[in-house]
Amino acid sequence: MAERETKPDPKGKSLPASDDGPGAAGWIAKSDFQSFLDRLVALGYRTIGPTLIQGAIGYDEIRQVDDLPKGWTEHQSAGSYRLVRRDDDAWFGFNLGPHSWKRYLFPPQQTVAKAIKRDDGWQLDDVEDAEPPFAFLGVRACELAAILVQDRVFLNEHHSDPIYRRRRENALLIAVNCTQAAETCFCTSMGTGPRCVVAFDLALTETELGFTVEIGSPRGASVLAGLPIREAAPAECAEAASARQQAEDQISKRLDTTDIRELLLGNLDHPQWDDVAERCLSCTNCTMVCPTCFCHSVEEVSDLDGGQVDRVRQWDSCFNARFSYMNGGLVRGDVRSRYRQWLTHKLAGWIDQFDTSGCVGCGRCITWCPVGIDLTAEVAAIREVPK
């Protein structure tokens, strides 16, 4: 893939990452980590991080270190996720669950405008988003990349989404480097990980007794002020580096992105689309768990009199038949055209529209597809016998 497709937004707010080589990183003991969480609360942040939800590791409010999924990990493969006990007590010893940060920056349901009927016609009103600033704890490298991708969608040069903008600008991104990889991970193919290098305020790497801390922005630095953080010792840096290397070494899945735009847009009539249409449920799960998918619809929700209307934005999906409704018919009236729409948009059209791939290699769409369709395999099949 061309470099321009994955490099972070140069206008992004983050400073270049410091390395956590000897002398360059801080270190915080796990025994002091609660003071860090307390600090975030004191600064007015609502901290969201990984926690056990319904037999998986999802994202929700974190107040205590015990809210973290200590000692848990997951086994992921196409169409399957299982929460399993680790043989140690690692706090971040897992990769990704079904949730992504987009649910906080681009909420699944949100009133975006209001209309009130007055005697002299409609009064059309803006809405205020009152959500307090978020601190995202445990953002992985691919997820940082996903946030940068959604920045390009929602903060484009002509129009920006005010709710996204406000939440994004206020959010504190506390990244955590992966120390292992799932079978479904392919960030290395997309150039997005596993190492966190951009877009974070702070980046942590877990070691047995604590975390190395890299500072990515002045805001990140100011959050740390007064906390019990010392310079990392060489042995701690080495332990962190080795843990990160383990993640990189474990990544086995690949997506060959060579000329992928032309490969897909030049094969819109490939028989593989018929093949995948036999397997795809068109259920939308891949788009819902995708950290970059942004398609939505706005519903008119009015009271019984019709005099008060909330315009409610909801996550929608190109897999929904009615999504392509036009003039009394459906443009994409079968599963074949809808799967093709999703994959070609994600991996090809996105490049035209946003100057980046829409895929960050997180593998959620593979794991959370109920029937285990793997986009990397679909692309490979098209590449195998291009038309």
Added chain:
Amino acid sequence: MPAKPRLAVVKFASCDGCQLSLLSLEDELLRLAGKIEVAYFLEATSRIEPGPYDVVLVEGSITTADDATRIQQLRRAAKYLITIGACATAGGIQALKNWADSEEYLRAVYARPDYIRTLATSTAIADHVAVDFELRGCPINKHQLLEVLRSLLAGCQPRTPTYSVCVECKRRGSVCVMVAHGTPCLGPVTQAGCGAICPAYDRGCYGCFGPSDQPNLVPLTDHLRSIGMTPEQVVNSLRGFSGYAGEFRRESERLVESIGTIATGVGAAAVEPDVADSSGEWGDGQPGGDPK
């Protein structure tokens, strides 16, 4: 639509649960009462006013010859006829008898089957008369019912989603029970509207709202079999409250055909899939219990 349209709520073969959704509107019900005249609603009032009615909400399926006649009369008395609930839109759970021997059912249930006069089938209202709008569910969702009534008052066509339960499930933030627990779930092929309640409580979707728009049943039933359900269990899971609806019916009949005979006699339909683990859920679908 007149300034204060006259409403009738009429019951056929059903449990009354969907009518109760109207009563459970609570706050909105009072405001609704100011906008419509309730002319016939036995669940709420014994006062009966004769037709014609502007709006008739029909609950229940057609299971007797009398009802087959009555629905024709009702259609003539109704300006807008709207069916509510799985019984009215798909024949309901009682449509199980469509695949069985109705006489055998009668003998199994009633001490004096000769007292009972019933058709051999339970069918949707739309199989008998023209229906202006169908509101799915078992029971229907009260917010959707309100949307239907609001739309009628505003003079426009009600809009209810036709996409899958998965959309509501993921918006809600629930974890996919099929992927994470191996629990069989009809969510990917079932129409949304319930708010994806069951997966939020770690249960698979039972398909109450019937098939979603352009569902792809075959890969789902293939998958259910691959995670440990027998063909009979897959058939029985499809033959639930909306089992006689379109694609659900066709797929269960296709499966029956592909596997030959299947136990569909009395009691068979009530059998839950047997892959359950000790928790009594539909199971993690992992024979042997190995997490991977």
Added chain:
Amino acid sequence: MTPSANPVAVAANPWLARPATIESITREFTDVSTYHLRFADPEIDSAYRFRAGQFNMLYVPGVGEVAIGVSTGGPGRPTEDGPPTWDHTVRLAGQVTAALDRLGIGGSLGVRGPYGEPWPLDSCAGDEILLVAGGTGLASLRAAVYELLAHRDRFPRVRLLYGARTADGLLYTSEYDAWTAAGMEIDTTVDRGSPGWQGHVGVVTQLLTRLRPWDPERTSLWCCGPEVMMRFAVRAALARGLPKERVWVSMERNMQCAVGLCGHCQFGPEMICKSGPVYRFDRIERYLNVEGL
């Protein structure tokens, strides 16, 4: 025009429309009407500008929005009896258009826009302009007609080939005399003749094939109508030697947010609300023949 120059489009919230009123309605035919709108706020109404080929989102609260091309006769072009209204020719097709129909004169609605890429008036200066329209597709070209006719010095020849199913499906017939007087050559055709119709019977492509004189070196083709009609018309023009780079088409998909945020109007790698609706043909040619894109 940069988007930021427009007081309506710059609303920080892309979903926030501006209140407007239906000042009058022209019933074009049974299921097509032109709504003459005015913004409720006089300041916005006088500052509003658009370019021919762009569209607005018309919003009926409680029902929804619909993307409609602005067909006012040229930006800021005063009508005989005062300042211009913002005209939108709408075919009754769904819930929102039905709701518009019910509003009637004096009805209140919301408007936001303008959005999208306009017809290439600047880059085609000096060319002979050939407009080819089908059915209500002429609505998207009406504003362009007035622009072209107001600048005859830049456009030596302006021709319109226009086809509809039947004679009473031809839009804006009352304006043809004025257009002709201003120097436009108009040729119309209908798919099905009717008593009293003395013009061509057949598809608009036939007019294009027979068009004389024909100078493919100096002609630019602007085409708007049903996708299948555009495909055939463009094919006929290319067969007569017109280079692809001198052909523009106006595409339609389900535009909802109109600012490239919602994803509904995807067409191959294009989002029609943002990079369209007007495209130079060669940019989208490869996608036009793909079923279900």
